[in-house]
Amino acid sequence: MTSPHEISEMIEPLPHVAIIMDGNGRWAKSQGLSRPEGHLAGVDAIKRIVKAAVTRNLPILTLFAFSSENRLRPKTEVNFLFNLMHRYFDENLKELAEEGINIKIIGETDELPNATLKLIDHVQNATRDNDKMILQIAFNYGSHEEIVYAAKSIAADVSENKLSPSDITKETFEAHLRTAGLPNPDLIIRTSGEYRLSNFMLWQAAYAELYFTDVYWPDFNERELDLALKEYATRERRFGRISEDTISEDKQDKGFISKFSLKKATK
Numbered sequence: 001m002t003s004p005h006e007i008s009e010m011i012e013p014l015p016h017v018a019i020i021m022d023g024n025g026r027w028a029k030s031q032g033l034s035r036p037e038g039h040l041a042g043v044d045a046i047k048r049i050v051k052a053a054v055t056r057n058l059p060i061l062t063l064f065a066f067s068s069e070n071r072l073r074p075k076t077e078v079n080f081l082f083n084l085m086h087r088y089f090d091e092n093l094k095e096l097a098e099e100g101i102n103i104k105i106i107g108e109t110d111e112l113p114n115a116t117l118k119l120i121d122h123v124q125n126a127t128r129d130n131d132k133m134i135l136q137i138a139f140n141y142g143s144h145e146e147i148v149y150a151a152k153s154i155a156a157d158v159s160e161n162k163l164s165p166s167d168i169t170k171e172t173f174e175a176h177l178r179t180a181g182l183p184n185p186d187l188i189i190r191t192s193g194e195y196r197l198s199n200f201m202l203w204q205a206a207y208a209e210l211y212f213t214d215v216y217w218p219d220f221n222e223r224e225l226d227l228a229l230k231e232y233a234t235r236e237r238r239f240g241r242i243s244e245d246t247i248s249e250d251k252q253d254k255g256f257i258s259k260f261s262l263k264k265a266t267k
């Protein structure tokens, strides 16, 4: 068994890990329980993984808790999930703040009930000076909505003459996303055997390493997190370049290219 300390030592720099926490309903069904009970077990997994992330010194943990599209679920389930978020913070905010966690909640806020908006403000303000780890929670979040929101706010800046269209860069766009100010995830984990992003961080996932596991979210634990981190440690992130070893062996390439160009030129 690798200890949390050894895991942190193994990976340099430690990644921003984002998790698409999926499978609460199927987990409940497999246990003969109701979907709400599955979501409750999902909250226990959240508590476990937040602690584990701190122990492993992860700089940022992002959790996808509720998507824009999840609002299409039956009203009873949607209400239950909203109440669950309130309960989670009622019961855990004090401890999270004491552990030095800085909480950010991202997502569409226009149609959120006042009580939820107040909760978000309270949670963010209560933890804003903390620097042990950033816990970013995507709640009522969807990438399409986020990209439209960014486009609208850039358009507003242009129409108010704060920005010229020719000055719009990748960085401008990033600064208008709901994730502004935080780096993109390095590792995206999705549980429950689904192989899709479900409208999660489409812009930000451009160069993320993806890791899929069949484990349902309520069963996800420290061991599963370490498996994902160990797998991440073996990935070579090239960002479109070629690997370092290949660069040192490029004499052969140069020889080939010079002959190739010569042949073409003499044809």
Ligand code: IPE
Pocket (backbone or CB within 6 Å): 021, 022, 023, 024, 025, 026, 027, 065, 066, 067, 070, 081, 192, 217
């Ligand atoms: C993830 O579990 C929690 C949310 C999406 C809110 P699901 O509720 O999607 O569980 P399954 O996919 O039905 O098993």
Ligand code: IPE
Pocket (backbone or CB within 6 Å): 020, 021, 022, 023, 064, 065, 066, 067, 070, 194, 196, 198
């Ligand atoms: C993705 O899970 C959203 C969250 C985990 C919050 P879903 O269960 O909503 O995804 P789909 O519908 O199977 O794509």
Ligand code: MG
Pocket (backbone or CB within 6 Å): 022, 023, 024
């Ligand atoms: Mg699901």
